[in-house]
Amino acid sequence: MRCENPDESILGKLSLREVKDIIEMVTKYSPSKTGNIPVTSNGYYCYPDPRLEDLGHRSSSDDEGWPRERDIALYRYKDARREYGEYVWQVKVGWESTNGEDFDYIENPPVGEKFKLNNYWIQREIDTLAEELTALRDLCSGLDHSTSTLEEWAASGLGAAIVCCEAWCSRDIVYVQNDWLIERAKLGLSLSDLMGRIRCTKCGKRNAKLRPYPNRA
Numbered sequence: 001m002r003c004e005n006p007d008e009s010i011l012g013k014l015s016l017r018e019v020k021d022i023i024e025m026v027t028k029y030s031p032s033k034t035g036n037i038p039v040t041s042n043g044y045y046c047y048p049d050p051r052l053e054d055l056g057h058r059s060s061s062d063d064e065g066w067p068r069e070r071d072i073a074l075y076r077y078k079d080a081r082r083e084y085g086e087y088v089w090q091v092k093v094g095w096e097s098t099n100g101e102d103f104d105y106i107e108n109p110p111v112g113e114k115f116k117l118n119n120y121w122i123q124r125e126i127d128t129l130a131e132e133l134t135a136l137r138d139l140c141s142g143l144d145h146s147t148s149t150l151e152e153w154a155a156s157g158l159g160a161a162i163v164c165c166e167a168w169c170s171r172d173i174v175y176v177q178n179d180w181l182i183e184r185a186k187l188g189l190s191l192s193d194l195m196g197r198i199r200c201t202k203c204g205k206r207n208a209k210l211r212p213y214p215n216r217a
């Protein structure tokens with residue numbers, strides 16, 4: 001569906017831009033930089049909160065022809081183990097490249113292409129979809145809040161996934177327990193101090209990000 005005004009509501013009270021923000025928030029809580037979610041030994045996917053467990057997401061791009069297209073999708077699986085790959089619902093929002101002055105972001109700035117958020121697609125619009133998305137927003141902003149400083153993160157009981165964000169680095173994610181965060185918080189380190197100290201053992205760069213991850217007992 002086209003939607004030239006992203007601030008117009010498309011789903012209950014949610015606008016296209018709000019739906020886009022929610023998809024991005026949930027995506028952030030998948031520990032991998034590529035969107036592949038680590039699987040635990042019992043076959044479950046690992047998110048920092050069980051309410052995120054049966055969600056999946058992906059992004060795609062199409063550079064053939066004009067306009068170029070970018071989209072991100074969020075979906076809820078019928079089965080958290082994803083054995084059948086069937087969805088309860090799926091929401092996708094998309095951007096198109098534009099030459100106009102009305103755009104939302106520039107890819108590879110400053111010379112890159114401009115993109116405008118202007119379309120969406122909903123597979124199986126159920127009555128509770130807007131409500132579910134709003135609840136996901138609340139959940140993720142709560143997680144944002146409880147992991148905004150190292151002190152709060154240590155107090156939250158969550159562990160962390162350490163991801164090297166260098167584009168071509170294929171270093172596996174490293175998982176640390178809540179204790180590890182508590183020890184470092186006690187040293188008086190800030191979250192950015194801590195990230196600045198982590199050097200990737202594969203590419204040698206200091207470009208690590210910490211993502212909330214369930215603490216393993």
Ligand SMILES: [Zn+2]
Pocket residue numbers: 164165166169170171200201202203204205
């Ligand atoms: Zn690396």
